[in-house]
Amino acid sequence: MGYAHEYAAAIMQRGRIPMEPADFVPDWADRPRKAKYYPGVGAFPLPDTDYPAEATVAAGCLPARDLPAGDLPAGDPSAGPPGGPADERPAADRPFTLDTLSGMLRDSYGLTGRRLGVQTNTDLAALPHYAQANWSRGTASGGGLYPVGVYWISGPSGPRAPGIHYYSPPHHAMQRLIAGDMTGEVRAALGEGAEGAAGPVGAAHDQFLVLGIKYWQNAFKYNSFSFHAVSMDLGAILQTWRIWARARGLKVEPALWFDERRLSRLLGVDNEEEGVFAVVPLTWAGARPTAPALSAAPAVRHTDSERSRTVLRFETLQRIHTATTEAATERPLPGALAPATNATPAGTGVTVALPAPELPPVSVRTALRTRRSSFGRFDASTPLTTGQLAAALAACAAASLGSDAERPERAGQAGQSGHTGPADGTVRDRPATPGLVTLYAFVNHVEGVEPGAYAYDPAAHELRVVVPGPPGPFLQRNYFLSNYNLEQAGAVLVPTVRTTAVLDAVGDRGYRLVNGTIGAVAQTFYTAASALGLGAGVALGFDNISYVEELGLDRTGEDPLLIMLLGNERARPADFRYEIA
Numbered sequence: 001m002g003y004a005h006e007y008a009a010a011i012m013q014r015g016r017i018p019m020e021p022a023d024f025v026p027d028w029a030d031r032p033r034k035a036k037y038y039p040g041v042g043a044f045p046l047p048d049t050d051y052p053a054e055a056t057v058a059a060g061c062l063p064a065r066d067l068p069a070g071d072l073p074a075g076d077p078s079a080g081p082p083g084g085p086a087d088e089r090p091a092a093d094r095p096f097t098l099d100t101l102s103g104m105l106r107d108s109y110g111l112t113g114r115r116l117g118v119q120t121n122t123d124l125a126a127l128p129h130y131a132q133a134n135w136s137r138g139t140a141s142g143g144g145l146y147p148v149g150v151y152w153i154s155g156p157s158g159p160r161a162p163g164i165h166y167y168s169p170p171h172h173a174m175q176r177l178i179a180g181d182m183t184g185e186v187r188a189a190l191g192e193g194a195e196g197a198a199g200p201v202g203a204a205h206d207q208f209l210v211l212g213i214k215y216w217q218n219a220f221k222y223n224s225f226s227f228h229a230v231s232m233d234l235g236a237i238l239q240t241w242r243i244w245a246r247a248r249g250l251k252v253e254p255a256l257w258f259d260e261r262r263l264s265r266l267l268g269v270d271n272e273e274e275g276v277f278a279v280v281p282l283t284w285a286g287a288r289p290t291a292p293a294l295s296a297a298p299a300v301r302h303t304d305s306e307r308s309r310t311v312l313r314f315e316t317l318q319r320i321h322t323a324t325t326e327a328a329t330e331r332p333l334p335g336a337l338a339p340a341t342n343a344t345p346a347g348t349g350v351t352v353a354l355p356a357p358e359l360p361p362v363s364v365r366t367a368l369r370t371r372r373s374s375f376g377r378f379d380a381s382t383p384l385t386t387g388q389l390a391a392a393l394a395a396c397a398a399a400s401l402g403s404d405a406e407r408p409e410r411a412g413q414a415g416q417s418g419h420t421g422p423a424d425g426t427v428r429d430r431p432a433t434p435g436l437v438t439l440y441a442f443v444n445h446v447e448g449v450e451p452g453a454y455a456y457d458p459a460a461h462e463l464r465v466v467v468p469g470p471p472g473p474f475l476q477r478n479y480f481l482s483n484y485n486l487e488q489a490g491a492v493l494v495p496t497v498r499t500t501a502v503l504d505a506v507g508d509r510g511y512r513l514v515n516g517t518i519g520a521v522a523q524t525f526y527t528a529a530s531a532l533g534l535g536a537g538v539a540l541g542f543d544n545i546s547y548v549e550e551l552g553l554d555r556t557g558e559d560p561l562l563i564m565l566l567g568n569e570r571a572r573p574a575d576f577r578y579e580i581a
Contacts, residue, residue, distance in 0.1 A: 004507075043171065043175040043176070049106070053363050094249045097285050102172075104245065108241055112138065113579045116578055118575070120482070137169070140236050147218040149274070155206025184293035190279060204287050205281045212277065227317050238280075244365075244368075255403065256277070256401075324509045374535035386447060389491055392532070439455075440496065441454045444471065467551070492564065492566070493563075494564070535565075
């Protein structure tokens with residue numbers, strides 16, 4: 001049993017047993033930047049792009065069988081066979097271009113506006129000061145810290161000279177860190193059996209997005225808890241890309257298992273300070289075979305300039321980072337996660353049928369631009385409808401990273417390492433591995449649903465009573481912060497994962513998969529809530545163990561990892577419009 005088990009247990013207990021250093025106080029005056037800064041490095045701006053109105057949140061979030069007619073245009077290659085779930089749609093033939101890459105980056109991590117609304121979070125007094133401005137982005141991030149760095153490693157099929165580029169969110173521009181085709185090194189780091197959206201990664205794949213996380217950008221505030229938070233941030237940005245791309249007939253399927261230290265050397269970063277968490281192979285227009293890895297590959301020599309005068313390292317953070325890199329090249333076999341999939345939740349047997357999930361015809365871009373955390377603006381005087389709750393639950397239940405550990409087993413693969421299979425890619429006559437997440441709903445104010453705690457059954461699309469009665473006192477009693485009155489939310493959704501079972505199945509690196517999946521659920525929740533015109537908030541500051549006890553999760557080994565608040569907000573809250581994109 002690796003260190004990730006110990007770290008996961010400490011995270012669950014932290015509401016009762018504080019993690020070390022328990023007396024840590026952030027030095028806000030010496031905080032780091034929210035993005036890496038490479039002084040003196042040339043950059044080129046990314047183009048402004050349109051986003052089609054028919055590329056809706058429903059097309060990006062809901063299972064295909066639940067899409068209302070008309071959400072996907074006729075002949076859209078992402079639609080797939082009628083009645084098939086979203087992840088069973090055939091790979092779209094549409095390749096990425098510079099325009100689609102630019103739009104996806106702008107709508108996920110680019111700055112789109114400034115947050116100046118009056119709310120109850122602790123940063124309210126600082127918001128009017130430009131040096132402490134809070135800029136809005138399509139993707140959510142723990143504490144609004146945005147520690148994920150995006151590198152574009154491009155080969156000869158790209159629109160610019162091949163090289164390694166860093167995406168600068170404040171400028172919506174690419175900074176070229178090194179010139180030359182380094183994509184052979186990325187393919188070598190991925191190893192045999194790696195797959196992209198269009199099949200096995202080969203010499204014709206010459207465009208990659210690589211996601212790194214500079215720990216200090218988050219650890220200056222969250223110290224030992226940081227790894228838990230940033231691995232959810234990884235899932236949030238990946239899920240934004242997946243929703244955005246799926247609605248456009250594109251695919252984003254990340255690899256989480258690869259030679260991490262090899263890519264760290266290529267990027268010129270200290271792997272102890274910046275972990276490399278994901279590689280996304282892109283199907284690109286005009287891609288052609290490129291050169292293999294060099295025997296002595298060059299590496300980025302530019303280093304980013306750190307703003308903080310003092311950078312601290314935390315032993316617990318370093319230990320969990322090391323634990324999750326030790327077997328980074330040992331990609332799980334197809335089907336390895338089957339023993340860790342969501343368990344049948346407990347319940348009284350009393351069920352509540354939900355209406356078919358539907359989302360308004362809102363484009364993904366519009367939903368991402370209007371996404372925000374409600375922070376105390378919930379108002380229970382207008383309850384949720386069952387349709388709104390049903391849509392949010394169905395969207396969250398369908399969320400996944402689509403990573404290399406979650407692929408269905410193909411014919412001829414049983415017992416093989418890697419993902420090689422027959423040339424035609426025949427999928428066995430069985431469903432893909434079920435999801436890792438189980439959803440619970442604490443219902444406060446929903447039309448037609450009695451207050452209480454429920455388990456959501458996505459197959460039957462119904463709620464099953466777990467604990468009857470108003471949950472408001474329990475929810476507020478077990479929340480640590482003062483920025484929400486949880487009883488005023490229409491419902492509080494709680495995603496759970498059998499963390500120990502995942503780690504037993506795929507090893508310590510599976511901790512990144514667990515939290516990345518939860519981050520993907522959170523981003524889906526925010527995006528669906530925005531499309532529904534509802535308030536939303538996601539929080540980590542609660543007593544996890546109390547939720548285990550309340551829902552009886554010790555029987556199934558489920559860990560509640562987030563609480564997600566959904567409801568109507570007060571009419572006409574004080575705000576200030578400050579769009580910049």
